[in-house]
Amino acid sequence: xxxxxxxxxxxxxxxxxxxxxxxxxxxxxxxxxxxxxxxxxxxxxxxxxxxxxxxxxxxxxxxxxxxxxxxxxxxxxxxxxxxxxxxxxxxxxxxxxxxxxxxxxxxxxxxxxxxxxxxxxxxxxxxxxxxxxxxxxxxxxxxxxxxxxxxxxxxxxxxxxxxxxxxxxxxxxxxxxxxxxxxxxxxxxxxxxxxxxxxxxxxxxxxxxxxxxxxxxxxxxxxxxxxxxxxxxxxxxxxxxxxxxxxxxxxxxxxxxxxxxxxxxxxxxxxxxxxxxxxxxxxxxxxxxxxxxxxxxxxxxxxxxxxxxxxxxxxxxxxxxxxxxxxxxxxxxxxxxxxxxxxxxxxxxxxxxxxxxxxxxxxxxxxxxxxxxxxxxxxxxxxxxxxxxxxxxxxxxxxxxxxxxxxxxxxxxxxxxxxxxx
Numbered sequence: 001x002x003x004x005x006x007x008x009x010x011x012x013x014x015x016x017x018x019x020x021x022x023x024x025x026x027x028x029x030x031x032x033x034x035x036x037x038x039x040x041x042x043x044x045x046x047x048x049x050x051x052x053x054x055x056x057x058x059x060x061x062x063x064x065x066x067x068x069x070x071x072x073x074x075x076x077x078x079x080x081x082x083x084x085x086x087x088x089x090x091x092x093x094x095x096x097x098x099x100x101x102x103x104x105x106x107x108x109x110x111x112x113x114x115x116x117x118x119x120x121x122x123x124x125x126x127x128x129x130x131x132x133x134x135x136x137x138x139x140x141x142x143x144x145x146x147x148x149x150x151x152x153x154x155x156x157x158x159x160x161x162x163x164x165x166x167x168x169x170x171x172x173x174x175x176x177x178x179x180x181x182x183x184x185x186x187x188x189x190x191x192x193x194x195x196x197x198x199x200x201x202x203x204x205x206x207x208x209x210x211x212x213x214x215x216x217x218x219x220x221x222x223x224x225x226x227x228x229x230x231x232x233x234x235x236x237x238x239x240x241x242x243x244x245x246x247x248x249x250x251x252x253x254x255x256x257x258x259x260x261x262x263x264x265x266x267x268x269x270x271x272x273x274x275x276x277x278x279x280x281x282x283x284x285x286x287x288x289x290x291x292x293x294x295x296x297x298x299x300x301x302x303x304x305x306x307x308x309x310x311x312x313x314x315x316x317x318x319x320x321x322x323x324x325x326x327x328x329x330x331x332x333x334x335x336x337x338x339x340x341x342x343x344x345x346x347x348x349x350x351x352x353x354x355x356x357x358x359x360x361x362x363x364x365x366x367x368x369x370x371x372x373x374x375x376x377x378x379x380x381x382x383x384x385x386x387x388x389x390x391x392x393x394x395x396x397x398x399x400x401x402x403x404x405x406x407x408x409x410x411x412x413x414x415x416x417x418x419x420x421x422x
Contacts, residue, residue, distance in 0.1 A: 023396035031065040056414035064406020091380030098375025106368035125348035129338025142327035179281035183274030
């Protein structure tokens with residue numbers, strides 16, 4: 001992007017230089033033409049009215065053109081390299097010009113009411129919405145944003161990212177009262193009776209596990225039984241155990257079962273302990289810290305980052321194309337929303353107005369000082385070159401106008417003198 005901007009700036013400057021050269025050449029040729037006419041009419045009979053008119057007009061045009069050439073040249077440099085007083089105005093007054101420019105911007109462009117009035121008239125949010133809703137604009141923004149991601153990724157260290165994730169999660173754990181949050185979540189489940197749904201689901205899972213793994217229980221009973229007890233007896237005992245546990249778990253599904261009341265009491269105690277008991281709260285914090293610092297968690301975060309990084313660095317693959325399309329759709333969606341929602345545009349305009357007032361206007365003096373410092377940092381040649389490229393072409397018209405107006409004035413004065421003499 002920097003290289004592109006540099007090439008664009010260089011191309012603009014070259015175009016400006018060529019245009020300035022053409023207009024400077026044109027003004028110079030006109031002045032030379034008037035000088036040639038003046039020199040040629042010196043040898044013609046002066047008693048001819050038309051020769052006198054042309055001669056005096058060319059003389060005045062040459063004087064006007066030279067005067068304006070001197071004035072234009074004196075603005076940027078010493079005419080003919082001669083250090084005449086009050087010439088080379090821009091390079092000799094560079095610091096004062098920078099200070100005046102900074103003060104001018106501060107006083108006339110960054111006044112709070114001036115900025116606020118301008119923002120109210122241009123509907124910034126509406127313009128942004130219409131701009132973003134254009135498919136071409138959205139694609140361009142998305143393409144540039146996604147294209148910049150691989151370069152950004154090249155500057156990011158995997159170790160630094162993992163350390164950042166760890167620090168961020170640690171700060172979150174420190175800033176959030178996790179035991180109280182868990183207690184409030186459990187209280188919400190308790191008040192909505194959703195904790196019974198969790199219990200019922202747990203009972204179903206437990207019963208299914210017993211039924212699917214009954215052979216393991218049989219084998220355990222047989223392994224623990226005495227050698228002299230028949231296997232058929234062991235089988236009946238194991239069957240009774242599995243059946244009894246299964247029936248008990250099934251009975252617990254009854255809303256009036258005493259175990260469910262005990263479960264409610266246990267949940268209430270846990271909620272109270274999470275909210276008020278320091279020992280329980282510390283146990284929760286220690287457990288969360290162990291989970292965060294565990295190797296499994298670190299490996300999971302590392303794998304997640306590697307997967308995300310691989311997708312972001314793939315600037316030409318299917319993931320990149322999908323990301324570009326997603327970003328473009330999101331930009332268009334935001335633009336359409338702004339364009340179709342007057343209340344949202346109004347809120348955004350108010351926010352922008354406030355942001356400018358609080359974020360830019362209070363710094364207007366610093367902005368003016370920054371402009372002054374930038375101009376001061378330029379060497380005189382740079383200032384002269386940039387100013388001449390910006391306004392030099394128009395100043396050549398002053399030379400042309402001076403030559404033409406001078407010639408017309410010379411002709412008028414000659415006509416007056418002839419009329420008076422006649």
